Amino acid sequence: MSFLYENLLALTWQQVTMWVIGGILIYLAIAKEMEPSLLLPIGFGAILVNMPFSGAVNQFINGILQEGPLTSLYEAGIANELFPLLLFIGIGAMCDFGPLLSNPVLMIFGAAAQFGIFFTFCIGSMFFPVNDAASIATIGAADGPTAIVVAQVLKSNYLGPIMVAAYSYMALVPIIQPPVIRLLTTRRERMIRMDYEPKEVSKLTRILFPIIITVIAGLISPAAVSLVGFLMFGNLLKECGVLKGLSDTAQDALANIITLILGITIASQMQAESFLRLDTLMILGLGLFAFIFDTAGGVLFAKFLNLFLKKKVNPMIGAAGISAFPMSGRIIHKMGLEEDNQNFLLMHSMGVNVSGQIASVIAGGLIMSFFM
Amino acid sequence: MNFTPANFVANLQYLLKGELGLFFALGIIALSTIVLNKISEKK
Numbered sequence: 139m140s141f142l143y144e145n146l147l148a149l150t151w152q153q154v155t156m157w158v159i160g161g162i163l164i165y166l167a168i169a170k171e172m173e174p175s176l177l178l179p180i181g182f183g184a185i186l187v188n189m190p191f192s193g194a195v196n197q198f199i200n201g202i203l204q205e206g207p208l209t210s211l212y213e214a215g216i217a218n219e220l221f222p223l224l225l226f227i228g229i230g231a232m233c234d235f236g237p238l239l240s241n242p243v244l245m246i247f248g249a250a251a252q253f254g255i256f257f258t259f260c261i262g263s264m265f266f267p268v269n270d271a272a273s274i275a276t277i278g279a280a281d282g283p284t285a286i287v288v289a290q291v292l293k294s295n296y297l298g299p300i301m302v303a304a305y306s307y308m309a310l311v312p313i314i315q316p317p318v319i320r321l322l323t324t325r326r327e328r329m330i331r332m333d334y335e336p337k338e339v340s341k342l343t344r345i346l347f348p349i350i351i352t353v354i355a356g357l358i359s360p361a362a363v364s365l366v367g368f369l370m371f372g373n374l375l376k377e378c379g380v381l382k383g384l385s386d387t388a389q390d391a392l393a394n395i396i397t398l399i400l401g402i403t404i405a406s407q408m409q410a411e412s413f414l415r416l417d418t419l420m421i422l423g424l425g426l427f428a429f430i431f432d433t434a435g436g437v438l439f440a441k442f443l444n445l446f447l448k449k450k451v452n453p454m455i456g457a458a459g460i461s462a463f464p465m466s467g468r469i470i471h472k473m474g475l476e477e478d479n480q481n482f483l484l485m486h487s488m489g490v491n492v493s494g495q496i497a498s499v500i501a502g503g504l505i506m507s508f509f510m
Numbered sequence: 511m512n513f514t515p516a517n518f519v520a521n522l523q524y525l526l527k528g529e530l531g532l533f534f535a536l537g538i539i540a541l542s543t544i545v546l547n548k549i550s551e552k553k
Contacts, residue, residue: 242543249532256525263517271521340550343543350542358535417511496539497532504531508524 148190152410159408160184163306172309175394176282176401180302183208183405195406208406211399216297219290221400222283223368228393229283229495230372231385233463235347237489240337244455244486246439248493251459252501253435254278258428259505265420270294272505274421277304278428279498280311280462286404287365288502292509298407299418303425305404311462312469314426318433319457319473327441328477330452334485344377355500361510362503369499433457436490452483458490461498467491 163181167174186194187208195206215221238244255278262271273294276285285304289297307314319328348370356363375385407413436456444450454473458466470487 239543239547242540242547245536245540245543246533249529249536252532253525253529256528259528260518260521260525263521264513264515265511268521337547339547342550343546346546347543350546351539354535354538354542358531358538420511493536497536500535501528501532504528508527 145190150190150410152414153188153190155414156188156408156410157185159413160188160405163302166306166309173305175397176305176404177309179398179401180305180405180408183402184408186402187405187409195409206406208403211403212406215399216286216290216403219287219364221396221403222286223364225283225393225396225400226365226368227372227375228388228390228396230348230369230374231376231388232393233369233373233376233492233495235344235373235492236339237485238492239339239343239347241486241489244489245493245496247436247456247459247490248495248497249459250439250456251432251436251490251494252279252497253439254428254431254433254460255498255501255505257431257435258424261427262424266417268509270296272509273297273300274424275428276300276502276505277307277421277425278432278460279502280304280308280429280432280460280466281495281498281502282308284365284461284499284502288505291361291506296417296421298404298409298413299421300425301404301407303422307425307429308462308465311429311460311465314429315433315457315460315466315469316473318430319437319454319470322434322437323441323453325477327444327453328473329481330450331478331481332452332455332483332486334482336485341377341379345374348373348377351496355496355503359500359503359507361506362500365499365502366496369495429460432460436460452481452486455483455486455490458487459494459497461491461494463491463495464488466494 160181163177166172167177194208196209197204255275259275262274269292273289273292276288282304289300352367352370355366372388375381436459437453440453440456454470458470467487471484474481474483
């Protein structure tokens with residue numbers, strides 16, 4: 139009869155704590171609808187892998203390796219960066235670069251809003267080895283797949299906490315960004331109106347844009363070419379106009395299948411012994427720091443530009459340069475309307491937001507080329 | 511985990527390199543897009 143209770147006796151308080159963390163993630167996904175497609179599988183997976191002798195992950199039992207399906211999925215799709223890259227095809231197919239193409243100058247805000255990544259790296263390097271500090275800083279890219287690829291390529295020891303932090307903070311963008319923006323801007327600045335003069339973007343431009351970006355990013359940062367390339371391949375499927383079936387599949391079925399597998403596979407890295415450490419708290423703190431400084435970098439850069447511009451820009455749009463697309467763009471638009479109900483910033487903030495998507499991927503590539 | 515404050519200063523170069531690299535890459539992409547828009551406008 140001992141088999142009935144010996145597993146129960148093997149249960150540790152750390153594993154129970156992981157169940158609670160899993161439960162919180164599931165609660166946030168369902169009750170608060172925070173990134174449910176990722177937080178729910180991650181939360182459930184956290185419970186699954188933290189059973190005593192869980193068969194979901196590899197276990198040595200009596201010296202014999204028993205392979206678990208989640209470890210196999212991890213080896214097959216995350217250890218070689220395949221799943222995040224495939225997800226990028228779907229994201230690329232979902233992205234509409236129209237607002238950015240009609241006003242390409244918005245691109246520079248994407249660059250400014252990656253400040254937090256590099257600044258957090260400097261802070262993190264005081265506590266962690268450079269490969270881990272660089273991987274942790276990439277949480278600030280607000281871009282889950284990029285964070286996974288960078289952490290994997292740089293062989294970080296903290297893949298689990300980094301992935302959880304990256305996806306959780308993406309969901310917290312509506313809570314994190316507004317107070318930072320309000321702190322750095324006056325009401326008068328937040329009320330600045332920006333005219334929107336829509337320009338027709340030709341089909342040729344829409345088709346050549348993803349190809350040109352891939353070539354430029356590949357030449358400047360070869361390490362990022364797969365990240366940028368898969369993103370732009372997805373966009374090219376959408377914009378070419380002759381592959382509607384593939385584009386729809388990438389946006390819908392492919393993205394959903396990969397997201398489903400990715401979430402629960404990430405949880406294989408959330409075993410109590412590797413997750414419940416002081417380091418994890420530090421990583422969560424540094425990730426938040428990176429998000430805040432990315433937002434601040436974008437806003438302060440816009441304010442700096444306003445010193446020279448005759449036609450001022452609303453500094454809030456700089457904050458949309460983080461990658462969390464389209465959430466960040468929408469938040470800026472909403473904040474503009476809260477200050478002045480006739481201030482429509484949506485097209486500008488969305489343009490900056492998609493530039494942030496591109497910039498975060500290039501930033502990830504630069505980080506990889508620095509430390510590989 | 512060791513606390514090594516000197517690493518902050520030593521790694522500031524990456525902040526500069528990273529931001530310069532980003533502005534350079536996105537600047538070229540923006541310029542290419544402007545040129546592309548002009549070319550396709552004429553057509």
